[in-house]
Amino acid sequence: MKRIALLCLLLASCAHGPEAERPYQPSSRAQERAELIARLKRDLVKVDRSIQVTDRLIGESRSAPYLPDLIFRQAELYVEKSRYRFHLEAELHAAAGRRGSLVVPDVTLLKQKAVSLYERIVREFPDFAENDQVLFFTAHEHRELGDYDKALQVYQELIDKHPKSNLVAEALLIIADYHFDKSDLDKAETYYQKVLAEPPSPAHDLARYKLGWVWINRGKHGEAVKHFEAVARSPVGAAEGEEALSIKSLALSDLVFSYTESRKAKGAVEYFEALCDSANSFEVVLEKLANRYFIKQEMQNAAPVYRRLLAISRDFERDPERAGRLYETIKSSKGKVVPTAEDVRVLVRVAARTRIDTRMPEDERMGLLEDLEVFSRDLATSLHVEAQKKNDKAAYSEAADAYLAYLELFRGETHKRAMLENLAESLFNAERFAEAGRAYEKVAAMVEGEEREKPLFSALVAFQNALKEPGKLSYFDRTNARFGIRQLGAFYVKSYPQNPNAPKVKLNVARAYYEEGEFRQAGELFTAFASEHPGDADASAAAHLALDSFHSLKDYKALADAGAKLLAVSALPATLQQELRDILASAKAEELSEVVIASDTGEEDAITRLVKIADDPAREGTDLAERALTTALGHAVTRRQIEVAEDVARKIIERFPKSAPAANAALTLARLSAEVGDFDSSAAHYESMAAQFEGDPKAVDALETAGELRLMIGDLSRAVADFEKVAAARKDGESLARLAEARLSSRDLAGAQQTAEAALKADSGSARAAAVLGEALLEQGKAPEAEQALLAAGPALQNAMQTDPESLAKVYFLWGEAVFAQFKAIGPEDIERKANMLQVLQQAYTSAAQLGGDWAIAGMFRLARSLDILAASIEQMPEPPGLKPRDRAELKATLQRQASELRVGSGQAFEACVKRARELEIYTPFALGCATRREIDPKLPVPAPRTAPEASRIKPFREALSRDPDDIKALEGLGQVLLEAGDYHRARLAFARIGELDLNYGPAQAALGFVHLKMGEPVLAVAALNRALEIDARDAKARANLAAIKCRFGDEKGARAELKRLKTRPSGPDVDPEYTACAK
Structure with a gap:
């Protein structure tokens, strides 16, 4: 009967939501104490009454087999009464304002009475099945009474007489703790080892933990580490609760000390991370570990721990101190700890949070910010100095990253220019030229006059170096570099025309215009450079680029003018002059061809x-x-x-x-x-x-x-062949996911599964691939495999919530379908497992519903059906053998009540589903299932693709479209011919094309809605038909087809409402005759 009661309780938890918590009502401490005293007095009255009743039963049951149970219960009642008496006296003592120790004589008497009853059981009923508990409680009461010798004696008796009792381990642990407290470490160790020799129990971790302290007290930390580690690694059972977690936390905390005393620091962070089962515990352990190394002045060991601690921590109050410790460890390590850009980022992040921490006093906050600024600047500068010593590109890049992190927050004028200059130099030496150019540009903006020339020219050089390898630049960096050369170069030439660098700057400006496709400006600048500096090594290249610029514009007159101007410069090399003449001759021939072609007037x-x-x-x-x-x-x-x-x-x-x-x-x-x-x-x-x-x-x-x-067009085999080639060429997750979808559409379930798995390997975050994998497995009847695959893919799909929520919703729904298939297969004999699976179904379907309207209806339907199925299983649950007629009746009534409550919940879910479907105008098989409250086939029939109709019927429309591809009437005629021939695939394309041209053309929207209906796409059909009726509310065919959809999917009321607005009864190949069904 106990198991039946527990089962009923479980079923009740499935049918009902949690009870609403009572609102908190504050009361005074005095009132609370008064209520507690009153409750304790009531409890004493109840326990006295129970003692009297039990006394009477003992007197009436002298020869009954359950007499020791009654005596056992009587002893427990005396213990319970002693506890109530003590608590009552303690509260009265406090209420009276008395201080000092509390002495309650009758508590001792009650406990002694309980001990005498326990001893009577052991003495008179040596074969009592629960004598191990009796002995354990006896020993416990002796401990409570302060008689430790007697307690140890009884614990040992328990161990000797009941070696297989579950209480032996705890008894051994208590004895061991006694010797540990007495500093008798050898005996304590002996008994702790005896605990570990017992079958696994929660006492094992306590024993290992105390053994760790035994070895600490002996000064052997290496041995202590083994025991603390064993506690930290032991799994926590579901029934062990917070006490086991507390022991694990203590073990982790104490392990830090022994670890640092006995093992090398290398790998310490990874070691403790593997032992911690939560981020919070890991953070606590890291802080202890870092502080321990810091106290031991092992700075090279403390630094990586502080780094990791600051990386995972977001503690406004403690992070500033940790950041300071990190800086101190780096500076005090005497070069053993090399700073990194990430260190500066961490300090800046802490400073940023400190800046907005309004809880901190202003003067303290500003002082802390000043310290963090100094720390950050010092580390960044140290990195720069180290890079200068090494003259290493990677070191300069690291220093640049540190400066960038510093300047993200600390933008004050005091050090801004110096830090910008250092940043620019570091970026340039790191060959990050595009960024260096922007940094030099900022430095130039901060100075004036001759002082500006150097950073300005440096910016130009940096931008020019960046453009030497444009393929390595992003579009922004490439465009910004060219624009920088043009703008800064023009300003440089204008500001410093006599500077020896001016000609090169002018040439670079011309190149920038050329690369940007602004050929006229480029041609003029190239021509000017080659004419003004004919002896320059770049003069020939500039001359060629000048003519090429005008040729790109097809401006043959400008090309000829530039050529003549260049040929007039006698200082240009003779070979170049001949090349220019050849180019001009070719240009004339090309110009002549253009003239011949353009001379025709028609x-x-x-x-x-x-x-x-x-x-x-x-x-x-x-x-x-x-x-x-x-x-x-x-x-x-x-x-x-x-x-x-x-x-x-x-x-x-x-x-x-x-x-x-x-x-x-x-x-x-x-x-x-x-x-x-x-x-x-x-x-x-x-x-x-x-x-x-x-x-x-x-x-x-x-x-x-x-x-x-x-x-x-429904040509699935060729579509698969095309997508196979695409996937082979691109080898990316998206292409593989599309191929998997195509194979699924062609009913190649094994191929779809295999391809979806490959897509997930290429892109673990592809929700489309995960959806195909789940559907393919389900279609093959592999529900457990589908559940496992979707659960394995789940953690990597979180980004899909923003990028592809529709596919992610389908993944969650398919997860639910996989569980639902297994849920249905479980028979009534395993009702407990079936009830547990209901929670998983709720999680899966609710997650899907949160991401989309269609999935919301599907999930609500499945959840409602799940309650129905569970109710039916409860009603069919076999009776346990050997039940008495009264117990059988109680069980049947309980199960019937639970089933009824589940059916009520199911009905409410169906009603909510129907209401939601009507609100969202969702008409799907799941919406129909909610309306009928019966199982449905979620897949709608899709017509097989047909060949195109006779060419003679299509030809006039195609001829019209060849003259005007935007001819809506021709497209409509083509779509209608295809529709009448039953070629809905191609008709859909024709009508969709009209929608692209004119979304407000009602007949096309109406026809498209009908085609979607025939294609098994009711949601799209409703959208198109509603759009048609928005354009023209008198469109009888659109309204009739909308009524047909509503009628097909259980919305008879909605269908009749649509039919009432019909003035005629339309018919034809583009009208669904089903609309008349709801008119009957």
């Missing part, structure tokens, strides 16, 4: 002429032919001459198969096919381009687009 004739130029055998394979075809393609596309554009594109691909224009031509063919609604051809063109330009990043992008198109 675009069609221009396209024809461009093609003829490219077809000329004399120009076969030339750049001019390539440019002619490329230009012709651009004109044809612009004029919507699709057939001509396709012909020209094919010529480019055939004649220049590996060129960039050929790749663009292939992409143009794909885009044109998509624009006329030929999605199959578009995908094929993308695939062809990828095959032809294998290895080109654009080819991989084309394959990805082809794969998405294949998915949209």
Whole structure:
């Protein structure tokens, strides 16, 4: 019956939430004491009554087998009464304001009475099953009475007579503690070892802990470490509670002292981190460890501990002292502890928190800030000096990081300039040139006159060095360096025109304009430099860049003018002059070609002429032919001459198969096919381009687009093939996750599982991959494996809450589904396990619900069903054998009550689910399940992809789209033909394209909603149909289809409301006949 009662209690905890806590009502200490005294008096009355009743029962049960139980209970009552009497006298003593020791004679008498009863049991009932407890309690009362010799004697009797008792270990521990307190270490050790020889129990850790202190008292810390470590490493059982945790904490704390006395410091932090089971305990131990090394003046050992302590700590009150200790250890280590930039960051972080700590007095806070500023500046400067000694790039980089950390907080003018100059020098020597340039720029802004020239020029040199390897720079650094050279260079040349560095600065400014694509300014500056400094080593390069700048602009007149100006400079080398003449001649020929092409007044004739130029055998394979075809393609596309554009594109691909224009031509063919609604051809063109330009990043992008198109038109096998190639090329988690999704869509469950696992290896934070893995395993009937996989992936998915909450919600839901599958499989004979699993289901489904509306409904449905299933299992739970009729009736009533409460909870959950679904307008199988309160199939049927309708029906619309790809009427006609043919995949693409062009075109939204409905996408269907009705509330087809959705998914009231607003009864291939079902 005890187990049945516990089981009922467990079921009750599943059906009910926690009781609301009573609000705290403050009362005076006197009132509290008065209430306590009254309660103690009531307890004394109750225990007296119990003693009387037990006395009477003992008298009536002289020969009963349970007589020793009654006597045992009577002894416990006397002990309980002694405790109440003592507490009552203590409170009365305090209430009267009396001081001194408290003596309560009757407490001693009560305890002696209890001892006599315990001894009677042992004497008269030697075979009593609980005599070990009797002896243990007897010894305990002797200890309470101060008779330690007698207590030890009884404990030993317990050990001798009941060697298998669970109380033996505790008795041995008490004896050992007695000898330990008497400083008899040998006997104490003997008994502690006897405790450890007993079966595992909570007493083991206490014994090990005391053994540690035995060895400390003997001065052998190495042995003490072994015992303290054993305590720290021992697992805490679920039933051991706070006392075990307290012993572990004490052991960890005392272990620090012995560790520092007996072992080397290397690895100490890692050692204690492995022993600590929480961040708080680790922080406490670290502080003790650091302070211990600090006291021992082992600074090189204290420093790494303080570093780690400050890294994990966020204690406003203690961190300043720890930061000071860290600084002191570094400075006092005599070079054994080398400062790092991270040390400065830590000091700055502590200073930043100190600055906003309003609890600290102002003068104390400012003094502490001043100290931390000095500490930070000193460490940063020390790093700089050390870098200068080593002349090492990495050392300079470390010093620069330290200066950057310092300047993040300490920006006062007193040391700002000096620290900025040091920062700039460190960055430059570390070859972090882009950052160095910005630092020198800040220094230059702080000074004026001739003093500004040096930092200004240094900034220019730094920016120029940075641009020597632009591939290593971020976009910001690259752009900032070029802009800095342009702006600072112009200012430098204007401010210091006679400085010998001015010409080089001017050349660098020209290069900056050139690299930014501002070719006109670049050409003018290059021309000026080459003309003014013809003897400079860079004059030839400047001349070439000048002409190239104007050529990039196709400004042939400016190019000719610059060439003439340069040729007029006789001091330029003769070879350069000949090169310039050749360039000018080539430019004239190119200009002539441009004139010939542009001379035609009609675009069609221009396209024809461009093609003829490219077809000329004399120009076969030339750049001019390539440019002619490329230009012709651009004109044809612009004029919507699709057939001509396709012909020209094919010529480019055939004649220049590996060129960039050929790749663009292939992409143009794909885009044109998509624009006329030929999605199959578009995908094929993308695939062809990828095959032809294998290895080109654009080819991989084309394959990805082809794969998405294949998915949209339902060509799953080809979509998988495309995504396989994308994943093989990119080898990243995202591509693998997309391939896994495609394989899952094609029902390749094993392949989807394998690919999702690979995606998670490549990117452990991919919620998409985790979702596919879970779904694939569940689809294969591997619920336990799915649960384990999702739990293993969970910790790495937290960033997905911001980046991909939809996939993360699905992961949580699938976790719930995995548990739910196992939950359903458990029979009523294991009801306790089933009840425990309900809590896991609540956690999983609630987590999913918090991230999305659709998942909220799904989770609420599953939770409601879980309560129903648990209730049914309770009702079917087999009866324990051997129950009496009365017990059987009580059990049945209890189980029936629990089942009823669970069903009430289930009903409430279903009602809340239906209400929430109606509020959010979510119509899914789960919403239907909430309405019907029955199990559902969560997967909606998806029609198989069909081939396109007859070409004759599609042709007029594609011809119209070839003339105008934004022709909404043509797109609508194409979509309608596809819809009527049952090709919902391609119809969806056509109507979605209309939405991209005009979101307020109601008929397309209505048709799109119907297509989504047919595709098994009711949520998207509702959104599109609501949008259609917002645009035109009279759209009968949209309203009928919306009513059909509501009717299908259990919202009969909502469906009838929609039907009431219908003026007609629409029909046709784009109307769901189900809408009439709720009208009956």
